[in-house]
Amino acid sequence: MGSGYSIGGVVFGQLFKARSFTSAYKGPTIPDHVDLTGKVFLVTGASSGLGKMLVIELTKRGADVHLISRTMDKLQKVKAEAETQAKAEGKKSGNLSCHSLDMSDMSAVCKFVADFPKDKAIHCLVNNAGALPYEREMVSGGRLEKTTACHVVGPYLLIKGLHAQLKLGNGRVINNASAGLYGAQMDVAALKDGFKTYVKKDNKVDGALVYAVCKRAMLEMSDFLADCYSEDGTVIMTNHPGWCETEGLKPLLDQHAGYGSITFRDPRDGMMGMYYLCVAPEVDTSYSGKFYFDGKAVEKHQMFTSTSSSDRSVNEMIAFCEKFNKLPAGSDGN
Numbered sequence: 001m002g003s004g005y006s007i008g009g010v011v012f013g014q015l016f017k018a019r020s021f022t023s024a025y026k027g028p029t030i031p032d033h034v035d036l037t038g039k040v041f042l043v044t045g046a047s048s049g050l051g052k053m054l055v056i057e058l059t060k061r062g063a064d065v066h067l068i069s070r071t072m073d074k075l076q077k078v079k080a081e082a083e084t085q086a087k088a089e090g091k092k093s094g095n096l097s098c099h100s101l102d103m104s105d106m107s108a109v110c111k112f113v114a115d116f117p118k119d120k121a122i123h124c125l126v127n128n129a130g131a132l133p134y135e136r137e138m139v140s141g142g143r144l145e146k147t148t149a150c151h152v153v154g155p156y157l158l159i160k161g162l163h164a165q166l167k168l169g170n171g172r173v174i175n176n177a178s179a180g181l182y183g184a185q186m187d188v189a190a191l192k193d194g195f196k197t198y199v200k201k202d203n204k205v206d207g208a209l210v211y212a213v214c215k216r217a218m219l220e221m222s223d224f225l226a227d228c229y230s231e232d233g234t235v236i237m238t239n240h241p242g243w244c245e246t247e248g249l250k251p252l253l254d255q256h257a258g259y260g261s262i263t264f265r266d267p268r269d270g271m272m273g274m275y276y277l278c279v280a281p282e283v284d285t286s287y288s289g290k291f292y293f294d295g296k297a298v299e300k301h302q303m304f305t306s307t308s309s310s311d312r313s314v315n316e317m318i319a320f321c322e323k324f325n326k327l328p329a330g331s332d333g334n
């Protein structure tokens with residue numbers, strides 16, 4: 001068993017009971033006058049759940065939105081739905097474009113970055129794609145575990161690769177993590193060896209624990225880059241959406257029948273905190289390097305837990321992410 005702190009399912013059970021994580025959104029709202037015409041947003045995981053909800057709200061404000069996920073037909077449906085909703089409310093949509101991209105395929109992520117116009121300002125990148133598999137799957141030529149790829153290395157490559165365009169737009173980055181990270185320490189050895197020591201039997205892992213370790217690493221990665229870019233106007237934040245009734249939660253609920261009695265948040269409530277960080281006029285560089293829930297900065301560690309990381313392990317994690325940076329298409333990070 002790996003050394004990621006906590007015992008995944010049990011910790012999620014405790015965290016689920018935090019009532020604020022399942023209640024309606026109580027954070028700040030966006031004034032009606034905020035108009036996003038001409039502003040460029042990239043949203044990964046845009047084909048369902050929280051990402052879809054976010055696209056719908058951005059579209060109503062006139063933003064140009066790049067919708068990203070693996071499934072083009074689902075993205076096209078979200079695009080049509082967002083445009084229809086905006087029209088029904090008498091709002092003018094901006095340009096919505098759909099991109100099929102697997103965030104666990106590092107060479108595809110590098111290609112996406114390389115193809116993105118260099119002179120086009122990005123106002124906000126939302127790293128929201130995610131999954132919670134209970135079976136270990138290696139990607140990028142067996143060099144990288146899938147949860148790590150989707151939640152840590154892929155988002156890192158997007159931020160690094162699109163930094164010039166983010167800088168042009170005084171851009172914001174929102175990395176959508178999870179309250180699950182409160183129950184986990186970053187286990188850099190596991191990130192590097194693909195969670196090999198977490199495998200129990202038949203390639204099965206405690207998916208909740210692997211996910212929590214990756215989301216903790218996402219927060220560390222986000223804070224590291226917030227520090228790197230602190231002088232150039234790029235704002236890098238990490239968010240957690242509480243617990244919301246989406247497809248993404250299903251694998252966890254399938255494993256723990258007891259959670260079935262919990263009433264989760266409506267996905268729109270879970271999305272609102274991200275939406276606020278994306279568009280609120282008051283968000284500036286002082287927001288960078290913090291962890292948010294419902295638009296408010298919250299603690300990164302809970303009391304009596306040993307979930308902090310040493311500088312050395314953060315540097316080691318970043319060096320690991322860098323191994324996959326600027327991979328030519330079809331290569332695997334060797």
Ligand SMILES: NC(=O)c1ccc[n+]([C@@H]2O[C@H](COP(=O)([O-])OP(=O)(O)OC[C@H]3O[C@@H](n4cnc5c(N)ncnc54)[C@H](OP(=O)(O)O)[C@@H]3O)[C@@H](O)[C@H]2O)c1
Pocket residue numbers: 044045046047048049050051068069070071074101102103104127128129130131150176177178179240241242243244245246247248249
């Ligand atoms: N729901 C919750 O309670 C909760 C709690 C904490 C954190 N979160 C986080 O919120 C984010 C959104 O989750 P959700 O709850 O909205 O779940 P969801 O409805 O399952 O959405 C997940 C999205 O990620 C995309 N995705 C999954 N794997 C991908 C890959 N390899 N490459 C590209 N896109 C991929 C999916 O699109 P395709 O299948 O089309 O690729 C989908 O659009 C995730 O990062 C999740 O960890 C959710």
